[in-house]
Amino acid sequence: MDIKRKELLITSFALFSLFFGAGNLLLPPLLGYNSGDDWVWVTIGFMITAVVIPILGILAHARLQGTLFDFGKKVSPTFSLIYCILIYVIAVAIPSPRTAAATHEIAVFPAFGTSPLVTSAIYFSLVLVFVLNRSKILSLIGKFLTPFIVIMLLAVISIGLFSSEFNTGISQFETPIATGILEGYQTFDAIGAVVVGAVIIISLNFKNMAVEAYSSKRTLIRKSGFIAGLGLFIIYAGLISVGAYFGSELSINAELSSDMQRANLLRDISIASLGEFGNTVLSILISLACFTTAIGIVAGTADYFKGLLNDSQVVYVITAILASGLGVLVGQLDFNSIIVVAIPVLLFIYPITIVLILLNVLPEKFATPLVFRAVVIITFVFSIPDVVGFISPTEDLKIFTNYIPFSNQSLGWVLPAFVAFLISVFVQFKLKRAE
The missing domain is CATH 1.20.1740.10 (Amino acid/polyamine transporter I)
Structure with missing residues (x-):
């Protein structure tokens, strides 16, 4: 129609x-x-x-x-x-x-x-x-x-x-x-x-x-x-x-x-x-x-x-x-x-929402359950310091987050999520070739 x-x-x-x-x-x-x-x-x-x-x-x-x-x-x-x-x-x-x-x-x-x-x-x-x-x-x-x-x-x-x-x-x-x-x-x-x-x-x-x-x-x-x-x-x-x-x-x-x-x-x-x-x-x-x-x-x-x-x-x-x-x-x-x-x-919730949106617009071969799980888990883990840092900032936390790129801008999850995506896609292709 x-x-x-x-x-x-x-x-x-x-x-x-x-x-x-x-x-x-x-x-x-x-x-x-x-x-x-x-x-x-x-x-x-x-x-x-x-x-x-x-x-x-x-x-x-x-x-x-x-x-x-x-x-x-x-x-x-x-x-x-x-x-x-x-x-x-x-x-x-x-x-x-x-x-x-x-x-x-x-x-x-x-x-x-x-x-x-x-x-x-x-x-x-x-x-x-x-x-x-x-x-x-x-x-x-x-x-x-x-x-x-x-x-x-x-x-x-x-x-x-x-x-x-x-x-x-x-x-x-x-x-x-x-x-x-x-x-x-x-x-x-x-x-x-x-x-x-x-x-x-x-x-x-x-x-x-x-x-x-x-x-x-x-x-x-x-x-x-x-x-x-x-x-x-x-x-x-x-x-x-x-x-x-x-x-x-x-x-x-x-x-x-x-x-x-x-x-x-x-x-x-x-x-x-x-x-x-x-x-x-x-x-x-x-x-x-x-x-x-x-x-x-x-x-x-x-x-x-x-x-x-x-x-x-x-x-x-x-x-x-x-x-x-x-x-x-x-x-x-x-x-x-x-x-x-x-x-x-x-x-806390926005980074997870963003990666779910991005993964759902990708072709199926790049958005398998393995990729979804890896990216979402890593995004969740690296979003925690941003939340904690906003609610109760401490020097000990700052020492840790200084090693995370973009963490000072409350975007510490971005690079880890991207790396998790690349690694999980690579692993997924390897697993398919091994079948």
């Missing part, structure tokens, strides 16, 4: 919107502001973990066309089950509530002065309504919400760049690319790829999309992934560059928390670009971007546990209610507190 252009655009827009949430909008401008004249190098690093890896995750979904469980089953079914549960628990406990916190701090509180409990309760009640009507998610987001988000973002970026004097400050980063890579972790896009990719696949199974054949579905997902990735690239690069070029025109109160610095900078850029109307635009933009991401996370989590427990619709509803309830509770925290909690979790 030929893929219709309408289906491709709807799926691409929906995929972009499910990715693009609170962190995706708030993180890049401050990153650009602090990177100054190194903003291009920071952008390169940011794109690796916030665009390239997530889109590879969507390509892996296009190939597997299963659930998140299929990503890790070559390591072992037990590992994959534990990994899936961890991913979904993390998703509904951190990035999903974070969308509510961002919406409250930037859009709701300045306008209405309500408590975060009221905001998160109303917010996740609406999320739950959309998730329980999941057959309409893809079409609604793709047709209506995302085009509006994209138009407003492009307006802020283009007018902002046009009105700036193209002067940048001095970079505050010693290793711009590494900083960009780690900041890309905070978008949760790699985790988002493995979670919302499954949402896209399940949504395509509904009759309103009329995509049935494996090859047609794979082509549709791959093309929409590339289009969504291009959109993310343009928006991220635009927001980082706007933050960098406005660095000489705007000032940030260093005494404010990081989340308020991000919010104030983005608000100042919006007002400088669109006048006082920019504040209203920003509020609507934040709310919509966050809302669509929360829908994708909660729906993806409910889908997984529904499939895990005999395809039970009751399980789907209960999971959606519990995830929304957790969102209400955690969503009362401020945005920065959620980020601080997220960092050690990301340093």
Whole structure:
């Protein structure tokens, strides 16, 4: 069956919107502001973990066309089950509530002065309504919400760049690319790829999309992934560059928390670009971007546990209610507190997620169970010092990590994982020749 252009655009827009949430909008401008004249190098690093890896995750979904469980089953079914549960628990406990916190701090509180409990309760009640009507998610987001988000973002970026004097400050980063890579972790896009990719696949199974054949579905997902990735690239690069070029025109109160610095900078850029109307635009933009991401996370989590427990619709509803309830509770925290909690979790789970994505897009001969197990185990082992070093840094640990390349940048797992891949592939070929 030929893929219709309408289906491709709807799926691409929906995929972009499910990715693009609170962190995706708030993180890049401050990153650009602090990177100054190194903003291009920071952008390169940011794109690796916030665009390239997530889109590879969507390509892996296009190939597997299963659930998140299929990503890790070559390591072992037990590992994959534990990994899936961890991913979904993390998703509904951190990035999903974070969308509510961002919406409250930037859009709701300045306008209405309500408590975060009221905001998160109303917010996740609406999320739950959309998730329980999941057959309409893809079409609604793709047709209506995302085009509006994209138009407003492009307006802020283009007018902002046009009105700036193209002067940048001095970079505050010693290793711009590494900083960009780690900041890309905070978008949760790699985790988002493995979670919302499954949402896209399940949504395509509904009759309103009329995509049935494996090859047609794979082509549709791959093309929409590339289009969504291009959109993310343009928006991220635009927001980082706007933050960098406005660095000489705007000032940030260093005494404010990081989340308020991000919010104030983005608000100042919006007002400088669109006048006082920019504040209203920003509020609507934040709310919509966050809302669509929360829908994708909660729906993806409910889908997984529904499939895990005999395809039970009751399980789907209960999971959606519990995830929304957790969102209400955690969503009362401020945005920065959620980020601080997220960092050690990301340093642990993100490297494993990245290697699983990369292995699942490789040809079968390079991605055997032996290779999967070797790479994942080594990645896990060498991620531990990064986590421990962040939570409780000690001189003894530093003496050890000094011998691990890139460990000072919290990327000590990269080279060992690559070496493990090469060795395990070599061993696999040797074993095949011996048979």
